[in-house]
Amino acid sequence: MAFQAGSFLPCKGTLLLLFSLLCCHFGVGEGQYKGFRRLSRVQGSSSSSRRGALDEQWFPQKLDHFNGADRREWKQRYFVNEAFYKPGGPVFLMIGGEGPANPAWMQYGTWLTYAEKLGALCLMLEHRFYGKSHPTPDLGTDNLRFLSSRQALADLAHFRTVMAEARGLTDRKWVAFGGSYPGSLAAWFRLKYPHLVHASVATSAPVHATINFPEYLEVVRHSLALENAECPLLVKKASDTLVERLKDPKTYDNITTDFNLCSKLQIQTEMDSAYLLETLAGTFMDVVQYNEDNRAFEGVVGTNVTIKVLCGVMTDSTLGEPYARYAAVARLMMDTFSMKCLNASFDTYLRDMTNTSWDGPAAGGGRQWVYQTCTEFGFYQSTDSPNQPFTGFPLEYQVKQCANFYNVSAEMLAEAVAQTNEYYGGYDIRSSRIVFPNGSIDPWHALGITQDITPDLTAVFIKGTAHCANMYPARSEDLPQLSLARDHVLLLLQQWLK
Template sequence: MAQREVHQSGWDSKRCVILLGVILDCIALSSCLTVRQSVRLRVGLLSEMNASDTDELWFPQRLDHFNGADGRVWKQRYFINDTFYRSGGPVFLMIGGEGPANPAWMQYGTWLTYARMLGAFCVMLEHRFYGRSHPTEDLSTDNLRYLSSKQALADLAHFRTVLADQMGFAGNKWVAFGGSYPGSLAAWFRLKYPHLVHAAVATSAPVHAVVNFPEYLEVVRQSLTTHSPECPQLVKKASDTLFEKLKDPKTYDQIAKDFSLCEKLQIQTHMDLAYFLETLAGNFMDVVQYNKDNRQFEGAIGTNITIKVLCDIMSDPSRGEPYDRYATIVNLMLKTFFLKCLNVNYSSYIKEMSDTAWKGPALGGGRQWVYQTCTEFGFYQSTDSPNQPFVGFPLPYHLQQCSDIFGASFNASSVADAVQQTNEYYGSYDIRSSRIVFPNGSIDPWHALGITKDISDDLPAVFINGTAHCANMYPAREEDLPQLVFARDHIFSLLQKWLKQ
């Protein structure tokens, strides 16, 4: 995702638990979200708006759209904003993602700017199994079989059909919006249900599923280079130094002190080692993914920490060796997110992610999103490439988490099969459709799995140099790059044209 995304719905901000850089469960913007377990589709600390600001509405949804004999239903959360609607105008549907739907998106965001100019009715639907949309009594692995992108798309189709009938929108043109994983859903909604959705804006959408995704960290390296060529080199030197120190248990007490760990460092298995190293690297991964974004309206904190901030620290010799500067960044992030210490206990992580109750990681979407990566997408951001600055969390580490959390049947073979099926079903990069625009940012690591060049005149890409994840979705501000301003305007012009067709 994403994660890990996106938020409007997403990331309801989800009282997200941040393992600090790792983000144990993240938020989902409807649009742009992300979850820890190696798949950070979206990251940040969000605080949900007061319900009085935007009323919650509930839609009776089918549990299993692909079993006609199953008549069970549940209540799915959604929000509406009819402020800008003019009779006959389009209906804008913001798609929720791997986290709680954030009602802040019903008051802010570029899509509302478009809605005002086009007279659109706006609605946001929370993704099943995230936020307050609970289809089952718990999150047991058996119940999670109803969690999939296919079921989510069927939710959107049924919701769109019923709402259109109830509100007299059957003849109106519907446009789907989403960022990150919900961006993929927006594209796939148009692809699979072309009779229900007229056009789609699929922002930062990873349309290609892949088990091993080391390219994520390759883009992180490239993005750090935008500050200075030596920045990723210094990060690599720090990471390598730490890795060497970890070979000697006598260094553990000092390492625990340097990185402000919550408890004595214990590296008993390769999973313990990888989890620790990934947690630290996650600080760079998350900052790069959301570099200079405009998420404050969601309640996000830490947006002042940018690539420049990290690289300035890494380049400052007064802060000691690169290893020491690496530790300085970890402590800066802890302070930024109001955390006293860093928890890097893998066993604790697995215990939390194995909790099947609607609490804990479930509140932010952690367990749910990991399940989707294990059963549909992969997206594992491994260090299996020499062209990136980190070390120590290879693909087997990520795959082992599927087994540790959900059982032995979730293994490398099952994940590979699931990813292949996903690409076969949606077409990966080979999308055959129309009226879908794919915005992506060059800084965002997820653009490596997205559409960055025009497929056709009716399937254009908007590649925005210098911007990160879902940048075009956030509210405009004076300091926005000219190319970001142009991208938003270009997307609007496409919508104008497409709504006339």
């Protein structure tokens, strides 16, 4: 059986996509960009460190690892923390994901606690095409062909090989760390390059690719219901009311006012209504995904908005009918993030996502991550399941965006997702010395490993915690099962590094 810090929530079956960097949320920056919720938010961190850990360094990286005739190179950003290293100790490699590598992770986080106890040297490598790691002049679709998990793993392999030789670390044991999409990369790095990485900690890792991931919203419903059984029912009533009003153009002025939209609502296609409905649902999706985590150390605003807060608004009858409470939630989030208004225009989103400049509004990660979902993973969080509280953004709406942004057809997407599972194994991963921590509140756990596969492919399923919770710095308010999970991972590392 898997080690369970709390009771087990059955694995649903497939996950979802997204982006927004919340990030993994919406709003661009480190979490989300409207419409698609980015997977991760975690990219590295612990207690104390040397000032040098914040100094960015640059590694000459190959553009195309799979074409020996292509000799082009680019500079990839990385960070080093030597504060805890003891001669003969292991090397910890934090893997960057679908956003800028945050140097805060070189100062704070559970992995640094492990490094201090185990005498590890800590490195963090930013993912190609994200942050300051720009392999190509722009983000044109032709250039994005060099953006893939396979190229990213080859980056890690080349980085590990060269750094080991340069620093005299060839005979040291290397451990890969990552959370969310980087968690998947950590597992796959061990799978595909077992001679280079000794063990991996793959937190909140969606290892199974799937086009349609309605289970994401099913977990959202379940998580809301744990707080208050009426909460998801009220959300559904509000969402259904909004869908009905969108059928009548006479209501558009009121909807514009109710949700403080940046421009007058115009519904000309199904994409317009779906984008609005997904934008509003995104508030609940983001809060559930990161509920009560400890992202405050990263300077993340809004971390005090929890499931409890959202359900408190939705059950407050003094605010009016469920529809009015739904609008109150949207205004609460705008106030929290100091947003003057809500941009719910699909035309604006389309324009932003097709801007190929590194200075474009979606260059923080949105254009890149959605490309990866269209060419590798899917992960689309649709409303296709009846067992969730939202309406109006079906799989068809998600898939059309691949064609709109990158000329990727539905058939091309299906083939790409099948190839990803064929290449990595999906749920049926076969390797050793990988631990998979997941939280029961986190909707992404449905695409992860939540039960032991073998004694050396271990699941740590943590009841009541959200996305990547075990990676953040410990605090007194942490649930006992979260503390136990962190301790269990440390015991595994001690065992594997003997």
